[in-house]
Every structure is written in structure tokens, then in C-alpha cells.
Amino acid sequence: MNTPICDFVTEYAVSGKTRLHMPGHKGAPQHGLEPFDITEIEGAGYLYSDEGIIAESEKNAAMLFGTGRTLYSTEGSTLSIKAMLAIALTSLKKENERPLVLASRNAHKAFLDAACLLDFDAGFIMQSTPSPSLCRAFITADDVRAAIERADRMPTAIYVTSPDYMGNILDLPAIKAVCREYGLPLLVDNAHGAYLKFLKKSLHPIDLGADMCCDSAHKTLPVYTGGGYLHISRNADKRFFDEPKGLMSIFASTSPSYLLMQSLDNCNRLLSGEFPTLLEAAVPAVQRLKQDIADMGFSIMGAEPMKITILPLSFGLTGFELAGHLRENDVECEYADSFCTVLMLSPYNTERDYERLLFALSLLSPKEPIVKLPLTLPAPVYRQSIRSAVFSRARQINVSDALGRVCARTAASCQPSIPIAVPGEEITAQVIEVLKAYGIEKVQVI
Ligand SMILES: Cc1ncc(COP(=O)(O)O)c(C=O)c1O
Numbered sequence: 001m002n003t004p005i006c007d008f009v010t011e012y013a014v015s016g017k018t019r020l021h022m023p024g025h026k027g028a029p030q031h032g033l034e035p036f037d038i039t040e041i042e043g044a045g046y047l048y049s050d051e052g053i054i055a056e057s058e059k060n061a062a063m064l065f066g067t068g069r070t071l072y073s074t075e076g077s078t079l080s081i082k083a084m085l086a087i088a089l090t091s092l093k094k095e096n097e098r099p100l101v102l103a104s105r106n107a108h109k110a111f112l113d114a115a116c117l118l119d120f121d122a123g124f125i126m127q128s129t130p131s132p133s134l135c136r137a138f139i140t141a142d143d144v145r146a147a148i149e150r151a152d153r154m155p156t157a158i159y160v161t162s163p164d165y166m167g168n169i170l171d172l173p174a175i176k177a178v179c180r181e182y183g184l185p186l187l188v189d190n191a192h193g194a195y196l197k198f199l200k201k202s203l204h205p206i207d208l209g210a211d212m213c214c215d216s217a218h219k220t221l222p223v224y225t226g227g228g229y230l231h232i233s234r235n236a237d238k239r240f241f242d243e244p245k246g247l248m249s250i251f252a253s254t255s256p257s258y259l260l261m262q263s264l265d266n267c268n269r270l271l272s273g274e275f276p277t278l279l280e281a282a283v284p285a286v287q288r289l290k291q292d293i294a295d296m297g298f299s300i301m302g303a304e305p306m307k308i309t310i311l312p313l314s315f316g317l318t319g320f321e322l323a324g325h326l327r328e329n330d331v332e333c334e335y336a337d338s339f340c341t342v343l344m345l346s347p348y349n350t351e352r353d354y355e356r357l358l359f360a361l362s363l364l365s366p367k368e369p370i371v372k373l374p375l376t377l378p379a380p381v382y383r384q385s386i387r388s389a390v391f392s393r394a395r396q397i398n399v400s401d402a403l404g405r406v407c408a409r410t411a412a413s414c415q416p417s418i419p420i421a422v423p424g425e426e427i428t429a430q431v432i433e434v435l436k437a438y439g440i441e442k443v444q445v446i
Contacts (some may be wrong), residue, residue, distance in 0.1 A: 080214030083248035167302025176209030278347035316367025
């Protein structure tokens with residue numbers, strides 16, 4: 001597969017031309033990648049244009065992902081999520097009605113930022129089964145149907161996260177069937193699942209019925225941090241294709257990184273070459289690794305093939321303690337909280353990485369299990385719109401003093417950036433408990 005962005009930039013880098021344009025480093029190596037870091041010079045195209053080498057590279061990505069259209073993001077899924085919602089809401093706008101999007105409660109912070117910027121109401125699809133983590137929402141097709149039936153007006157779209165941060169995958173075909181019944185588009189936060197397209201049998205949301213989804217290419221593919229996609233399905237509403245780039249650009253920098261675009265361009269070459277074969281070998285290897293870890297006595301959560309979420313409480317450790325032990329043994333995890341430790345693998349992990357992880361775990365012996373009740377987010381108490389709350393004058397107070405106050409700014413721990421206190425909602429005793437459990441001590445209230 002051709003790599004038009006990489007080819008253009010490499011030719012320019014070796015040309016030795018005098019750079020009387022941005023950026024200020026002028027291509028002189030300081031950090032290392034400067035010769036390849038350019039701006040929109042003649043021939044380099046523009047990310048938010050439908051023509052030129054970037055658009056050509058995006059077409060390659062669309063072909064690889066089997067989409068109707070794929071847009072690059074140089075600001076991760078955070079940008080793609082805002083663009084995806086702007087596209088759906090603009091295309092399906094109803095006169096004289098405030099738009100409503102029904103979402104799973106484990107929506108990333110970017111979803112709430114979009115609700116604020118686009119001024120839509122977010123209704124949360126409450127799950128029928130309690131979750132052991134903020135990041136997990138066991139949303140079923142029935143939960144989606146119940147939420148649609150309960151809503152005070154027909155939503156504009158259904159928005160879910162799959163896979164979630166812990167590697168749990170929702171039954172998207174079943175959820176899509178409900179969406180189809182009500183004529184609603186299914187929007188999916190697939191930040192953690194770009195690679196799912198390249199499994200022997202694709203588990204990518206676009207192949208499972210999503211109308212649009214975001215992928216953080218950088219999370220699971222060989223792409224620099226910040227590189228992402230917004231995919232629009234071939235089966236999506238035709239209006240979604242009208243001006244997706246224009247809508248994405250509203251939220252984006254006018255100086256998108258050419259280093260990231262080269263990385264996405266080069267990734268097309270890998271996806272059409274070695275990546276699927278490497279992935280095919282890595283999936284059973286990670287499966288064996290999961291089994292080895294389970295055989296040591298650890299509980300493991302999630303069906304996503306390349307993620308290992310260890311639940312170490314039954315082994316007598318918190319997720320933080322396990323992560324600390326791994327760190328002492330030269331293994332850095334993706335994420336940890338009291339309940340779990342999340343490990344992300346890719347085909348570019350080596351045999352030595354596997355051995356190191358297993359060796360580090362083998363140094364531990366089981367202790368008295370720790371009993372901790374899972375933290376559940378309560379059904380929200382809505383007091384005002386997200387936008388009016390976010391743009392209100394706010395005051396920071398101690399979480400302990402926040403009972404009954406209205407949240408003004410999203411309170412989420414980083415990572416996983418899943419909102420605990422949502423702007424416009426009342427801060428209840430249960431919300432306070434969850435905020436404290438995630439180490440959040442201050443909150444902004446109206
Ligand atoms: C579920 C989920 N959605 C969206 C995002 C945002 O992705 P990005 O960091 O690519 O902007 C993240 C980031 O961790 C995430 O975990």
C-alpha cells in the first residue's frame with residue numbers, strides 16, 4: 001500500500017530546502033524527529049481538506065477498515081468523539097426539540113465535553129447488573145430498549161463504549177438491532193479496539209453494526225500517541241457524509257501534527273502487510289499468558305483478546321499493590337485502581353516481556369483475600385443541562401462538603417477519565433463515596 005504522506009515528507013526532509021516556514025526548529029535535529037515535522041507547505045495538503053495527500057492516505061485507511069469514510073484525528077479519540085456527535089446531531093437535527101443522546105454511564109469525559117459544546121442532553125443507560133468498576137457498563141440490548149422507552153423524547157442517537165478500558169466487549173449486533181427498530185444510529189467509542197478489525201474474524205464495531213465509531217489508533221496499533229480515526233460506516237445515514245471534516249475541524253487545532261499523520265500513513269502500510277500476521281500469532285500467545293496467570297490463582301476479566309485485566313483482590317492484593325509489585329520488577333502496567341490492574345499487549349511485545357511478567361507474578365504468593373464491595377454509580381439526579389452547568393460560575397470545595405450541591409465541571413480521575421460527577425447533576429452521598437474512592441478530594445460546584 002502506498003504512503004503518500006511519508007513519501008512527501010521524506011522527499012522534503014532530504015531535499016535540504018531552506019525552511020522559511022513554521023515550525024521554529026527549521027528541521028534541525030534537537031529532539032530527533034524535527035526533519036520530518038513540517039507544516040502545510042505546498043503539496044503537503046491539509047488535514048481538513050477533502051483533497052491532497054492526506055485525503056489519499058485516509059482513503060487507504062477507509063479501504064483497510066472497510067468503511068464508507070475514515071477521517072484521521074491528530075488529537076486522539078477525544079477529537080473523534082466530539083466530531084462523531086456533531087455529525088450525528090447536525091445531520092439528524094429536529095426543529096424545536098433539544099437533542100438527547102442516550103449513553104452508557106462509562107462514557108469517556110470527551111462525551112460530556114461534547115454535550116457541553118454541542119448543547120445536547122445526555123441520558124444515561126443504566127445497567128441492570130452492578131459493575132465492579134467505573135469503567136465497565138454491562139449494557140445489554142434490553143437496557144438500551146428500556147432507556148429509549150423511559151426517555152421523555154426520542155433520542156437522536158445511542159452511544160456506547162466497547163471495548164471498555166478493562167477489555168469488556170458489548171453485544172453490539174444485539175444493541176444495533178434495537179437501534180434499528182427505533183431508527184436510531186449507533187455510535188461507538190472504540191478507542192481501545194482499532195486492532196479488532198485485523199483479527200481473523202473482525203470484532204470491529206463497524207463490522208458489528210456501528211454507524212460511526214472512533215478508534216484511538218495509538219492505543220493498540222503501531223501509531224504515535226494522539227493518532228486516531230473517525231470511521232463512518234458505508235451503511236450510515238447519507239447525511240453523515242455531507243461535511244464530516246468541516247464539523248471535526250470546529251473542535252481541532254489548525255496545526256495538526258505531520259508526525260502523527262505520517263505515523264497513521266505508515267500504519268496503513270503495516271496493516272496491509274505484517275500486522276494481521278503478527279496479530280494472528282499474538283492472540284493465542286496472549287490467551288496462553290492469560291491462562292498461565294489464571295493458573296497462578298489470579299482472576300481475569302474481559303473478552304478482549306489483547307488486554308489482560310487482573311482482579312487481584314481474591315489473591316490478597318489491591319490493583320495498586322499489584323501494579324507496584326510489577327513496577328519494582330520492571331513491568332509498567334497501563335492502569336491500576338483498588339480493584340484491578342490493566343495490562344495492554346500488542347503484537348510488538350516480545351517473548352522477553354511475557355517472561356518478565358510471568359516471572360514477576362511468580363514471586364507473589366496468595367494472601368488472605370481482600371473483601372471490597374464494588375462501587376456503583378447511582379442513577380443520576382438531573383438538576384440542569386450540562387452546558388449551563390459547565391458555563392456557570394463555579395467554586396471548588398472539598399468533596400466532603402459537596403452533598404446536595406450541583407456539579408459544575410466533570411470530575412473524573414485520570415486515567416480512566418470516566419466521569420463520576422457530571423455537570424448539572426446533584427452530588428449525592430453515593431457520588432461522594434465514589435469520588436473519594438478514586439482519590440478525588442475537590443470538586444467544582446455551581
Ligand atoms: C474509553 C475511552 N474513550 C476515549 C478515550 C480518549 O482517547 P484519546 O486518548 O485517544 O483521545 C479514552 C482514553 O483513554 C478512553 O479510554
